[in-house]
Amino acid sequence: MSNSTPATIEDVARIANVSIATVSRAIHMPEKVANSTRLKVNQAIAITGYTTNAMARSLRLGRSNMILVVAPDIGDPNFSNILIGLENEARSHGYGILIGHTQNDAQRGLEYLKFLNSNQAAGLILFTGILPFGHQTMTARLPPSVGVFEPVFNGGIPYVGVDDIAGARKAIDLLITEGHRKIAFVGDSRTRLAYSRRRMGYEAGLDAAGIGQDLRIVLEGDGTIESGRLAVEQLFMRDTLPTAFMCVNDQTAIGVMIGLKARGYDIPEDFSVTGFDDVPQAVFMTPSLTTIRQPRTAIGKHAMALLLELLSDGEPAETEILLRPDLIVRNSVGAPPRSRR
Amino acid sequence: MSNSTPATIEDVARIANVSIATVSRAIHMPEKVANSTRLKVNQAIAITGYTTNAMARSLRLGRSNMILVVAPDIGDPNFSNILIGLENEARSHGYGILIGHTQNDAQRGLEYLKFLNSNQAAGLILFTGILPFGHQTMTARLPPSVGVFEPVFNGGIPYVGVDDIAGARKAIDLLITEGHRKIAFVGDSRTRLAYSRRRMGYEAGLDAAGIGQDLRIVLEGDGTIESGRLAVEQLFMRDTLPTAFMCVNDQTAIGVMIGLKARGYDIPEDFSVTGFDDVPQAVFMTPSLTTIRQPRTAIGKHAMALLLELLSDGEPAETEILLRPDLIVRNSVGAPPRSRR
DNA sequence: ACAGGTTATGTAAAGGTTTACAGAGCATGG
């Protein structure tokens, strides 16, 4: 039954006493083959345990039914739920998913580019703002592709993300409503568009509240926990302190909280902190983190839907989908302390 | 330059004015071809941007240079570092990595089984204790495979993991040394072998210290944060309380800490807590979590090395590799409170 | 000059599919 070498279409054909063409048709266009023949073929398939060689099929067809998801960092807490959204949507349309991990390494990206060039994937989902394929990028012949989180620089690739500006606005508005005037923004970054958009939301919120430039502090940070902690350290070298920290993402916020606690401050009594993303551990912090939630599963679902559209029509209905992020109020935000109000 | 259809070996051959066989040789056995010819071919490759069609190559060769990593849960905080170990090792031997996510769903597993059956992957790394391929499992023709964390039930598949018993022993010994006598084990499970081994370490440590069965409490749990929290809730319905919680993994420990804090207790003043794994957030808990570290990158490296051995030799040097876990002392363990000692 | 050996290249088959094309069988309608 389970031989050392897998059954081919020819084995099935021999047993069913038909030609290989008929077997192929019985599988992929059953209505084109007589009932009796289809029955024979199915029996032969059952006997041999035949399963069509996807590679040969893709080689012949020039396309596969796998979709490659390329991400720079699998460990990103934002990743796994989006992936589930992607998978469920793909699956219900007969596509499978494979994940490529680049670790932000162009060489690794190249590997996946070869994979794509061999038509081993019908489509591509990109988790980076840049095409991770080094200089080959420009000449690369990519399959239908969709970006997640951020537009892909090379252009022409639709993407789905979250309305970062609106999300940041919700955070800053909450802080202002609580009475904060001097609010630091932690995690400015020129490398990630999403981050600079969040900063735009910060600025817009302060503008709308008539809070002047002199009350604004923007601290560098790359979105890691460590960068949040460092930002706090830096800040305490300065003369004036904010009463609240609006962080570019949850990791940064966690770093900020660690830094503040290390100096003996209480949150939110002494300082308020907000994050962005609502990563799984946000709810388990002490205090639990007030943040902006990304609808991750929905992002995945929409991204894949867009890609599937591309795969059938050739033209996507829209080229940019921004989902609405939600404010999740927990316990890391309070009124500013009377003394420093 | 970048045409709509990718260059084939034939395009290169035409431009270089040689046969396709020569092109193939120039690429894969350069020493077999004259210098001048090799030069011509390389130029032609540069002009066309040719990259060999991995699918056609694998079809012909009956093997690919990709390795499939199948994991039930990509979001597992243990996963990403192991993956990096796997990738680095694979890469340095000319193999690429693809990840399959099963979500513990047999149907999804089947997808990847087809992938394997088509020789699209040369080897398989399995992150589950069970082959995730449903009933087809028995007849499945698998490529060389290696398990991670736990032996694969179907048998015959070598694996690399951590010495769970020894690790658990380190945790329990620490608690005993601190003076704890009544220590609860949280997260008993019959489904995961690693977990039941950790429990064996717990029992062995208590035995060695001469602490009787009457002082032992074992609480069910599936390794999630929620299960840890629930275990605490259950426990407080009982008559006697432990002074320490030894948890089957960090997630459970986090849940226990949340449960204890919710009831107003201080850690480690009122209760001590240990985890297992040393997931990234362990260090960021308040108090930071004392736990057992899994050498994740090393696990990945060893697993891949084992697989590569299998791919070349056919026979692995060893069939089971258990790495030594380390005790990481942080702040969640202290002496039991005098009143309840 | 030639047998024998070495080196470099080409020819063609094979790997497992899909599908255009052609052919066979049969029924229908005149």
Add this chain to the structure above:
DNA sequence: CCATGCTCTGTAAACCTTTACATAACCTGT
């Protein structure tokens, strides 16, 4: 009885490689 059309099936080419085998050119030593 024949032309027509329909349904079902088979033949063979194509997808892009790799490689066994054959061939050709050259060199070596006699």
